[in-house]
Amino acid sequence: MSLPTPEAHLSTVLHAVESRNQGEPEFLQAVREVLDTLAPVLEEHPEYIETGILERLVEPERQILFRVSWVDDNGKVQVNRGYRVQFNAALGPYKGGLRFHPSVNLSVVKFLGFEQVFKNALTSQRIGGGKGGSDFDPAGKSDAEVMRFCQAYMTELVHHIGEHTDVPAGDIGVGAREIGYLFGQYRRLTHRYESGVLTGKGKGWGGAEVRTEATGYGAVFFAEEMLARAGEGVAGRRAVVSGSGNVATYVIEKVQQLGGRAITASDSSGYIVDEAGIDLELLKQVKETERARISEYAERRPGAHYVAGGNVWDVRGELAFPCATQNELDEASARELIKNGVRAVAEGANMPATPEAIELLQEAGVLFAPGKAANAGGVATSALEMSQNAARSRWDFDKSENRLHEIMRDVHELCYSASERYGKPGDYVLGANSAGFVTVAQAMLEQGVI
Numbered sequence: 395m396s397l398p399t400p401e402a403h404l405s406t407v408l409h410a411v412e413s414r415n416q417g418e419p420e421f422l423q424a425v426r427e428v429l430d431t432l433a434p435v436l437e438e439h440p441e442y443i444e445t446g447i448l449e450r451l452v453e454p455e456r457q458i459l460f461r462v463s464w465v466d467d468n469g470k471v472q473v474n475r476g477y478r479v480q481f482n483a484a485l486g487p488y489k490g491g492l493r494f495h496p497s498v499n500l501s502v503v504k505f506l507g508f509e510q511v512f513k514n515a516l517t518s519q520r521i522g523g524g525k526g527g528s529d530f531d532p533a534g535k536s537d538a539e540v541m542r543f544c545q546a547y548m549t550e551l552v553h554h555i556g557e558h559t560d561v562p563a564g565d566i567g568v569g570a571r572e573i574g575y576l577f578g579q580y581r582r583l584t585h586r587y588e589s590g591v592l593t594g595k596g597k598g599w600g601g602a603e604v605r606t607e608a609t610g611y612g613a614v615f616f617a618e619e620m621l622a623r624a625g626e627g628v629a630g631r632r633a634v635v636s637g638s639g640n641v642a643t644y645v646i647e648k649v650q651q652l653g654g655r656a657i658t659a660s661d662s663s664g665y666i667v668d669e670a671g672i673d674l675e676l677l678k679q680v681k682e683t684e685r686a687r688i689s690e691y692a693e694r695r696p697g698a699h700y701v702a703g704g705n706v707w708d709v710r711g712e713l714a715f716p717c718a719t720q721n722e723l724d725e726a727s728a729r730e731l732i733k734n735g736v737r738a739v740a741e742g743a744n745m746p747a748t749p750e751a752i753e754l755l756q757e758a759g760v761l762f763a764p765g766k767a768a769n770a771g772g773v774a775t776s777a778l779e780m781s782q783n784a785a786r787s788r789w790d791f792d793k794s795e796n797r798l799h800e801i802m803r804d805v806h807e808l809c810y811s812a813s814e815r816y817g818k819p820g821d822y823v824l825g826a827n828s829a830g831f832v833t834v835a836q837a838m839l840e841q842g843v844i
């Protein structure tokens with residue numbers, strides 16, 4: 395039997411995915427972006443075509459959808475929808491965060507799970523990919539409501555996770571508070587102290603140092619590696635950052651530690667500009683402690699101003715870190731960034747730049763780091779948390795940060811060398827997709843058709 399050409403094979407697989415997953419635009423966008431880059435890999439590895447690797451890779455191994463019923467502070471019954479998509483476990487237990495946000499649906503969870511498979515492969519930490527969440531909106535809920543929701547959510551999730559099967563963590567709307575409530579309920583239901591079942595735990599009970607900072611720090615380390623290859627650095631440069639959550643906060647912190655000046659942060663209502671450089675203590679007070687709107691920052695900080703609505707990418711900066719959510723940086727934003735002299739864009743969020751924006755940035759010679767590579771530091775540190783839990787050991791901050799830094803250097807190196815191998819040196823989208831894909835594909839090949 396003669397094999398189709400790589401291009402023909404990719405097109406057949408893509409059509410099948412499109413017809414089978416109609417109404418899932420985010421998932422299709424994520425799949426297209428990966429398949430678009432894989433022709434040279436399949437050229438080198440026809441055995442992946444022969445053994446149906448791609449057909450299997452685009453179909454999650456398991457998708458779990460469930461009802462989450464809970465009672466709010468007024469005694470009213472609320473019903474949300476829960477998700478866990480176990481995408482691929484060829485490299486290890488499923489691993490990936492939980493997102494609690496009203497925009498969560500199956501398409502969003504599948505796109506995140508799909509991306510996670512490649513990202514986790516790039517970390518070399520032997521973890522598979524999965525993702526989950528709910529359309530529950532933590533904004534405006536009391537602590538007690540968040541706790542009751544988390545307990546109800548875990549009452550179903552408990553049947554599907556475990557330190558050797560599936561290990562969730564945080565994402566948008568899920569931080570240390572939620573992980574605590576989820577872990578408590580897991581422990582109550584199972585009568586087991588299974589530390590490695592969730593990551594991002596409190597530091598006093600199994601959480602790793604640097605897990606909170608890891609995604610943001612990692613994104614800046616990756617940007618620094620890209621810049622260093624070109625003989626440049628972060629120091630002395632203006633950085634425009636979107637978001638004001640976990641990832642954005644620690645991108646800002648690391649940019650400043652490396653001598654750069656991060657001047658913006660945003661939330662879904664607008665953005666702030668602080669030319670003097672963001673005051674981190676104030677940002678953490680407003681967003682982490684008070685869970686208030688970002689406009690509060692400008693009200694308390696002389697010299698800073700708030701722009702309601704608007705587009706943070708209109709602000710001039712040499713470095714840009716999109717750290718809020720998917721498709722937040724579109725073609726028009728990319729044009730604005732290029733016009734304003736951006737040199738590097740590193741995705742702290744998952745899929746924040748649209749395909750059109752990425753194309754424009756790459757054409758303009760801007761160094762572009764896709765989220766799969768640039769934000770892999772969070773999950774990599776989660777894997778370090780799992781290994782510390784298994785060994786009943788605890789690393790200090792410096793050791794953990796050094797290990798994160800090494801991992802991000804390795805991720806960069808893997809991506810760069812794959813981009814060279816497949817003919818486009820410095821194309822980190824091609825590099826991340828192909829390096830991640832080959833690692834997973836090889837494991838799937840060796841494990842047979844399952």
Ligand SMILES: NC(=O)c1ccc[n+]([C@@H]2O[C@H](COP(=O)([O-])OP(=O)(O)OC[C@H]3O[C@@H](n4cnc5c(N)ncnc54)[C@H](O)[C@@H]3O)[C@@H](O)[C@H]2O)c1
Pocket residue numbers: 564565566567568609637638639640641642660661662663717718719720742743744769770772773
């Ligand atoms: N937390 C992690 O370790 C981690 C790891 C890898 C990737 N990510 C990705 O990073 C991004 C941010 O996650 P996080 O953990 O910082 O979440 P978070 O809940 O701490 O913060 C999310 C931020 O994004 C903003 N945001 C959300 N939806 C928005 C919208 N529609 N418009 C504008 N702003 C919006 C929120 O206001 C908030 O500032 C997500 O894409 C997530 O998938 C997170």
